[in-house]
Amino acid sequence: MPEQPRLVGRSSSHFTRLARLFAEELGVAYAFAPVHDLASRDPADYAGNPALKLPVLVLPEGPVFGAENICRALQARASRPQRIVWTEQLPDLRARNAQELVWLGMNAQVQLVFGMQVARLPGENVYFAKAADGFRNALAWLDANLEAVLHALPPHDLSLLEASLFCLLEHMEFRDTLPVAPYRHLAAFAATWRERPAAARTAYAFDVAAAD
Structure with missing residues (x-):
């Protein structure tokens, strides 16, 4: 079974919610990893995003930075086509x-x-x-x-x-x-x-x- 994507973000974030909304609409399963300290200045806390921004989708081939990029990556992983x-x-x-x-x-x-x-x-x-x-x-x-x-x-x-x-x-x-x-x-x-x-x-x- 392929490794499940991991979404790093915050449940209170509208950019994170956009990614989660696409995952739900497209039927793509994912694990959610919340970031609790937004004051952190360590890229490791943002799944390696050097800009210290969320969300990040962690895939086996590497991280995907930003909500729109993540939505497109999720479409590529969807098992059923959507317009x-x-x-x-x-x-x-x-x-x-x-x-x-x-x-x-x-x-x-x-x-x-x-x-x-x-x-x-x-x-x-x-x-x-x-x-x-x-x-x-x-x-x-x-x-x-x-x-x-x-x-x-x-x-x-x-x-x-x-x-x-x-x-x-x-x-x-x-x-x-x-x-x-x-x-x-x-x-x-x-x-x-x-x-x-x-x-x-x-x-x-x-x-x-x-x-x-």
Whole structure:
């Protein structure tokens, strides 16, 4: 039997959840190894990722760094074919802009959570204030354009855009940064995606280290 992939990440991370969501949707079994100390500066704690970032998928042939790379690696290991829309298959400029704004939103969420909730830095700092403003602007654009973007997607079982957007929206409420409710189309989209079995199996949680 081939060695099972090992996913190194955090159950509270939206980038990790994106990888887990793809694994569940594609039916790829994996072992999950949570990282408890995000303050660590040792690459060994991040499965050898020199950038000290998560998630990392550890395969027999080596590590895979980053959520999108991991999602593509998982597709290659899936036993049943699925129609997946990747970034390069998005049909038009608006859809590609939507994916870019989702990535920017996910990174802004990391910036706000790590800076303000983990590092306890002041939120009024222009570094965080500008990030929050840009985040709100991106969400407003996504809310206004979501229906047209989704309608234009080619037939598919799964898309990186939808999965990453769902992970972002759920993470906003999990980490209590910005509310989703004011964005009517985004809130409806998240509610629909929440019904997928893969979403239920990958719900956000805080990893608790085992007692000695």
